[in-house]
Amino acid sequence: MDKSILVIVEHDDGRLKISSKEILSFSSEIAVKTGMKVFAAVYGSAINHEVFEEIGKCGVGEIYYGENHLFLMPNVEILLPFLAEVITECRPQFVFTGNTPIGKDLLPPMAQIFSSEMVSDVIQINTIHDSLQFIKTIFGGKIIEMNGYKKQRVFATIRPNAIGIRNNMAVIPSIKVIKSQVNPPINYILKEVVKKNQSRKPLYEAEIIVCGGRGIKRSEDFFLLEELAGVLGASLGYTRAVIDAGFKPRSLQIGQTGKTVSPKIIITCGISGAIQFVAGISTAQHIIAINKDQRATIFKTAHYGIIGDLYQVVPALTDEFKRILNK
Amino acid sequence: MKILVLMKEIIDTECRIRLDSNHNIDEEDIKYIFNPSDEHALEEALRIKETVGGEVIIYAIARQASTPSFKYLLAKGADRVFIIPSNESNPVLMSQMIGNAVYNESGDFDLILAGVMGIDRNNGQIPGRLSIILDIPLVTMVEKIDLVKDRMICYREAETQLEMIEVRLPAVITVQRGINKLRYPTANSLIKNNESKIIYLSNQLSITHEKANIKYAYPKTRPPVKLFDGQEPDNAVRELIKALIQDKIL
Ligand SMILES: Cc1cc2nc3c(=O)[nH]c(=O)nc-3n(C[C@H](O)[C@H](O)[C@H](O)COP(=O)(O)OP(=O)(O)OC[C@H]3O[C@@H](n4cnc5c(N)ncnc54)[C@H](O)[C@@H]3O)c2cc1C
Numbered sequence A: 001m002d003k004s005i006l007v008i009v010e011h012d013d014g015r016l017k018i019s020s021k022e023i024l025s026f027s028s029e030i031a032v033k034t035g036m037k038v039f040a041a042v043y044g045s046a047i048n049h050e051v052f053e054e055i056g057k058c059g060v061g062e063i064y065y066g067e068n069h070l071f072l073m074p075n076v077e078i079l080l081p082f083l084a085e086v087i088t089e090c091r092p093q094f095v096f097t098g099n100t101p102i103g104k105d106l107l108p109p110m111a112q113i114f115s116s117e118m119v120s121d122v123i124q125i126n127t128i129h130d131s132l133q134f135i136k137t138i139f140g141g142k143i144i145e146m147n148g149y150k151k152q153r154v155f156a157t158i159r160p161n162a163i164g165i166r167n168n169m170a171v172i173p174s175i176k177v178i179k180s181q182v183n184p185p186i187n188y189i190l191k192e193v194v195k196k197n198q199s200r201k202p203l204y205e206a207e208i209i210v211c212g213g214r215g216i217k218r219s220e221d222f223f224l225l226e227e228l229a230g231v232l233g234a235s236l237g238y239t240r241a242v243i244d245a246g247f248k249p250r251s252l253q254i255g256q257t258g259k260t261v262s263p264k265i266i267i268t269c270g271i272s273g274a275i276q277f278v279a280g281i282s283t284a285q286h287i288i289a290i291n292k293d294q295r296a297t298i299f300k301t302a303h304y305g306i307i308g309d310l311y312q313v314v315p316a317l318t319d320e321f322k323r324i325l326n327k
Numbered sequence B: 001m002k003i004l005v006l007m008k009e010i011i012d013t014e015c016r017i018r019l020d021s022n023h024n025i026d027e028e029d030i031k032y033i034f035n036p037s038d039e040h041a042l043e044e045a046l047r048i049k050e051t052v053g054g055e056v057i058i059y060a061i062a063r064q065a066s067t068p069s070f071k072y073l074l075a076k077g078a079d080r081v082f083i084i085p086s087n088e089s090n091p092v093l094m095s096q097m098i099g100n101a102v103y104n105e106s107g108d109f110d111l112i113l114a115g116v117m118g119i120d121r122n123n124g125q126i127p128g129r130l131s132i133i134l135d136i137p138l139v140t141m142v143e144k145i146d147l148v149k150d151r152m153i154c155y156r157e158a159e160t161q162l163e164m165i166e167v168r169l170p171a172v173i174t175v176q177r178g179i180n181k182l183r184y185p186t187a188n189s190l191i192k193n194n195e196s197k198i199i200y201l202s203n204q205l206s207i208t209h210e211k212a213n214i215k216y217a218y219p220k221t222r223p224p225v226k227l228f229d230g231q232e233p234d235n236a237v238r239e240l241i242k243a244l245i246q247d248k249i250l
Helices: A018-034 A049-057 A076-090 A101-113 A219-232 A240-244 A310-324 B036-052 B064-076 B091-105 B126-133 B187-191 B233-246
Strands: A002-008 A037-044 A062-067 A092-098 A117-122 A124-128 A131-138 A143-148 A154-158 A174-178 A188-196 A208-212 A235-238 A265-269 A286-291 A304-307 B002-006 B009-011 B032-034 B055-062 B080-085 B111-115 B138-148 B151-157 B161-168 B171-175 B198-200 B213-217 B226-229
Touching: A002 A018, A002 A076, A018 A037, A018 A092, A018 A124, A018 A154, A037 A049, A037 A076, A049 A062, A062 A076, A076 A092, A076 A101, A076 A174, A092 A101, A101 A117, A101 A154, A101 B091, A101 B126, A101 B138, A117 A131, A131 A154, A208 A219, A219 A235, A219 A265, A219 A310, A235 A240, A265 A310, A286 A310, A304 B233, A310 B233, B002 B036, B002 B126, B032 B036, B032 B064, B036 B055, B036 B064, B036 B111, B036 B138, B036 B171, B055 B064, B055 B091, B064 B080, B064 B187, B064 B198, B080 B091, B091 B126, B111 B126, B126 B138, B126 B171, B138 B161, B151 B171, B161 B171, B226 B233
Parallel strands: A002 A037, A002 A092, A037 A062, A062 A174, A092 A154, A117 A154, A208 A235, A208 A265, A265 A286, A286 A304, A304 B226, B002 B055, B002 B111, B055 B080, B080 B198, B111 B171, B138 B171
Antiparallel strands: A124 A131, A131 A143, A143 B213, A188 B161, B009 B032, B138 B151, B151 B161
């Protein structure tokens, strides 16, 4: 095993995903400090060359590229053999990917293949001497856990939008194509994509989120939040109370048993701030709360708050943002 | 059909959680609950058993003191509980313990169900690791399942879409809360003496494994909130946006 980092990269429509940019640029920064090497693993079929260039711009030049038409519909069964081959070849001590739907699926079996440790949903990485310490939150954000490692191999999924993108010197990518044998899946077969969600960014990578709670009384009132989100280019999320009432699909629930989000700005409307909800937004950079009850616990978490009726405040906010954003 | 359900007891996050003088989690005055999505895994197993027959067997790594809460799960209709007594929280070791136990006690299982993730430490590693240890496929984030002969049709939430997956059994499937509504045990089944159905296994592990050096701390306290009075909404909103611009957020 070498002192090096392998980043498993995600891309979409010929562009590198933000979470991959964060992890690549961060790894390349650590590499400079600690003398480690960084590799990237990319998979896909006839992927846009821009993806490789963007990896180079993050400061990572050595790319392993798995090319196969089956990688267009990736799943664990298809990807594990390719990634295991890359790891066996570049022998990294650390393997990183985003705490994204595919990352969360992929890394536990991957770590198990190498009988290795894994840290899930990391929000910060510190360098200590020439090794790394991984920080995460546990028990609904009430406790911080710091995981230090010396020599053993470690896999980690890193929360999108938590560590930020760094500016590094661009390097020219050199691509090594891995032509591993990929068998069509026999155990796990995608039969059908049942329903595509709307065009908004998935919550975990959204930079701005408008989030609604039980303060919204009726199904037809949610347009208030949709208008605000429209003006801000925000994604929409909800508390469990809203989901359980059947107003919105479960995939949009934020919180301890829903999605963990880390946007730059989140606006909570009619949300009390229960610990299970707050657990899902603890790494949001700026929390703005609208609640008519000045004692609501959300004001203990929020950075800004308006005490007032959301039915009046939200439309006023929409109008004001429209005005200053010239929309 | 022989269905195994993985159930974890976790610290209830509503408790006050403190660190002791050694900076470890202070377990005194702590309340435990079953991990919520695991309870939905059990519910789904019971429903499958009611349709096609078979057995529902719970596997748990748990404290010795937890017997009463497992009796509650038996009262719901589970047939047996295997407890591996341990307070281990390392996923590598936990998966190996469960893997060994399953191999020894229920090698002929058809399906393993579990919740998507333990909401205590947010690891979500055991099902994926177990799929490698037992060499069976893994389907995660499932919202609906239908059994079709030796295969399971799973509707799962992917990045921005709902997928329909056909998976060959045996498999590990992780489920989320939306998949079903929990039942309550009847009063009669609650008073039944079913302790003999709770079986403690040994947790001997033959692997050596180097764990992380773990330290705990409290999170930083947050700065106080900047509040605006929304009696006059237009005014409050303008003040808020002014503050956001001043603080360089906009
Ligand atoms: C094991 C477990 C897991 C859970 N997981 C989650 C989770 O992942 N996500 C989650 O969200 N919850 C979760 N919960 C539920 C959580 O405890 C709360 O019940 C839930 O978050 C409350 O949602 P809410 O804030 O929308 O509703 P409420 O708590 O009812 O709050 C509504 C708020 O709206 C305000 N309000 C009402 N009308 C107006 C108005 N006109 N204008 C302005 N403000 C108004 C009220 O003052 C109140 O503060 C979980 C609970 C448990 C036990």
